[in-house]
Amino acid sequence: MVLLSLVASHHELDLAVLERLSSDVHAVGRELVGAATSISGAVVLATCNRFELYLDVADAADAPAARTAAARTVAARSGYPVEAVAAHLTALTDTSAAGHLFAVASGLESMVVGEREIAGQVRRALTAARRDGTTTGDLESLFQAASRVSRAVDARTGLGGTGRSVVGVALDIAASGLPDWSDVRCVLVGTGSYAGASLAALKARGVTDVRVYSPSGRASQFASARGVRAVPSGADLASEVAGVDLVVACSGAAGAVLEVDALASARSDDARPLTVVDLALRHDVDPGVRELPGVRLVSLHTVAQHAPAEHAAVQTARTLVDNAAQDYEGDRRVREWNPAVLAERTRVLGGLESALQALPDEARDERTERALRRRTRAALHAPTIRAREAARAGDTAAYASALAELATVAVPGMPAVGAQSAARSHDEPTSATA
Template identity: 30%
Template structure:
C-alpha cells in the first residue's frame, strides 16, 4: 500500500495563496468525493483520503495501490484555480515514512506557527472524523492517524513542548496593548463565533474591555459565545453601520470572500474622526480586504503578521523538541513496519485461499470414500497423502525444471520453508 501527502502551509505559501485552498469543515466531504473520483480514475480504484484545512495549512493525505502525487497536484491546482507549476513551487509532497513523520509532527504541534500549540490536534481529529463519515477513510489512513494521536499524546505528556507557548490570540492582545494604553477603555468587536473567536475573546475579556460585541451570521451560535462573555450580539448585516463604534476588531469566519471592505472601514474612520482602529484578521481566506492595511489610522494584522510575535518563546522549548523528535522517530519506525507487513496481506490471502481449496477437494474425496464403506484408516492415509502431494507439487516442479540458477534459488527457498529444524 502506498501512502502520500500533498500540502501547503505558513512556511511554504503566502496567505493569499493559502486562502485559495482553504476548505470549511462542511466543504470537506464533497471535496473528498471529488478528489477520490479524480485520482480513482487514474488508479482504477478510489484511494483512501483525508483533508486537513486550517488557517495555516491545507494538507491532503492519501493511500492507494501506488503513489499518485502528480494527479493530486493537478486536482488541487484545479480546485484552487491556480497553475499547477505555481502550486508545486509552494507545496511539499511526501511518501510513506515521510508522510508518517510529517503527520506525527503536525499532531504534536512541532510544525505549527506556535510551537507546541494544542489546537491543531483537535483540528486533525475533526478532519479524520469528517473523512470517516464521508466513507473516505480506510485501514491504512486510519492506522496513520490513530498513531498520530498516540504520538501527540506521548509528546505532550513526556516533554515540555507546550510550555511558554504564546497563542495567536495572546499575541493579538499584546499588540493591541502597545497601541492602546488601557484596554479597559476600549470596545472590542469579534466577527464570527468559531473556536478561534472564542480563544481570542477569552484573552481580550481577561483585560476587562469597556464593551464586547459578537457579530455572526448564525444568531444561535453567536448567542452562545456572547452569553459566555456577557457580550452584545449583533447581526452581521449591521456591521457596516456600526463598525465605527469599535476600537478593536477581530475577525475569523469561514467566508470565501472578504466581509469587511475598504469602503466600510473608510466610513468608520471618518465617523471616528480618525481615532485609530486595531484590526486582526485571523481568517484564511481573508475576512478583511488587504487594502485596509494602507489606511493611515488602521493597524491591521493577519495570521502571518503575528508570526514574529508568537516565535518569541521558541528558545525555551528547543530542548523539548529533541525529546519530541525521538518519540516521533520511534513512531515512524513502528508505522513503516506495520505498512511493510500490510504489503504481504494480498499474498497471505491468496495462499490461504489456495490451501483452503486443496483442503476442500481432499475432504470431499475422503467423504466419498467413507460413503462407499472404505476403511477409515485407508481414507485418512489417502487424505494426508493428497494434501502433501498438492503442497509439494509446485516446489518439486521447480526443482525438476528451469536452469541451474533457478533450481538453486528453488533449493534455497525449499530448505528455508520446509526443512527448518525446530530450535
C-alpha cells in the same frame, strides 16, 4: 497500500497562494476518490497556514498518477494552472508522510511552533473525511496515531501547556496598542472553533466587554452559550466597531466582511485608536484598513514574523515524532506482510491437526499428540519472529528467507515445501500478499 501526502505550507508559500489552494477542500477529497481508480481514500487538511492531501494509493507504481490527478483536481478548484499546483505540492510517502503528519499534529510545523489548535484541526479533518465517505482503514489508523503522538509530545515536553497559539501570539502583539485588558472593548467576528479559541484567550487576559458578530447570523446562539453579547443580526459591522478598541476577526467568510471604505466612513477624525486582529486566511478585514488613521492591523503575516523561536523542548518533540513515525511504519509493514506468515503457519498447524485426526483410535496417544504440537509450534516460532522483525525493518531479503524456512516445516503425513521454491514465491512482499 502506499501513503502519499501532498503538502503546501507557510514555510514555502505565501498565505494568498494557500488560500486559493484551499478552495472547496471537501469537494477535492470526494472528487479524487470518486474519479481516480488508484486512490481509495483521501483526507484534506486545510488550515490558516497549510493545505495538505493525505491519499491512500493502491501501489507505489500508482503514486505518480495519483499526484497528477490531485494536481488537476486542485487546479480546477483554485484556478491555478495544473503545472503551478504540481509545483506547489511537495510529495511525501510512507514514513516521511507519517512523520510529517505527526509533526503537524504536534504543532511542530505551525506558524507558532508548539501551538495546540492544530491538534483539533487534524481531528476535524478526519471527521470531515468520514462524513464525506473518503476515509479508509489505513487513513483512520494514520490520523488516530497522529492524535496519539500529539498527546504524547504534549505530555513529554509541555509545549501545549505554554499556551502558545496563533491567537495568543496575535493578542500579545496587539497588547502594545491597547488599554489595560480589563478596559478593552472588543468585537469578535466569527462563531467557529477559532472564534471560540479567540474568545477564551480574550477572557483569560481579563477582557469582559466582548460582542460577537456573525456574517452567517449565528452570533446570538454563540454569544449566549458563552456569556457575552451578540451584535444584532443585520447590524452594520463598520458602525459597530467604530467605538471599540479591538476587533478580532476569524470567520473565514468568502470575502472581507469589514471593508476599508466602510470603516473609514464610520470612523470620525477623533475616533479612539483601533487594533484589528485578522486571523482569517481569506481576510475577514480588507488589508487596506492599515492605511486608515489610528487603525493598526495584526494579520497572520504579522504573527509569522513574531512567532516564538524553537528551543530544547521542540528538539525533544521532534525526536519523539521521528521515533513514532518509524514505529508506525514498522507496524504498518508487519500488518501488511503478516498474512503470508499466517498462511504458512495455518498450513503447517492445520496439516498437523488433519494428520492427527486421521490416525486410528488405537494409534492415538494424548501425551504424544501434545508433544508433537509443542515441537511443531517451536519449529514455527523462530522463523515467525524473524519474518515479523524483517517486516518491521523493511528487510525483504530477511523476510523471504524466514518465510522460506516456514515453508519447509514438515507436517506428519505431508511433504515439506522446498525452501528454494518458497523463497521464489515470497521474495518481494506486496500488497497482494497482504
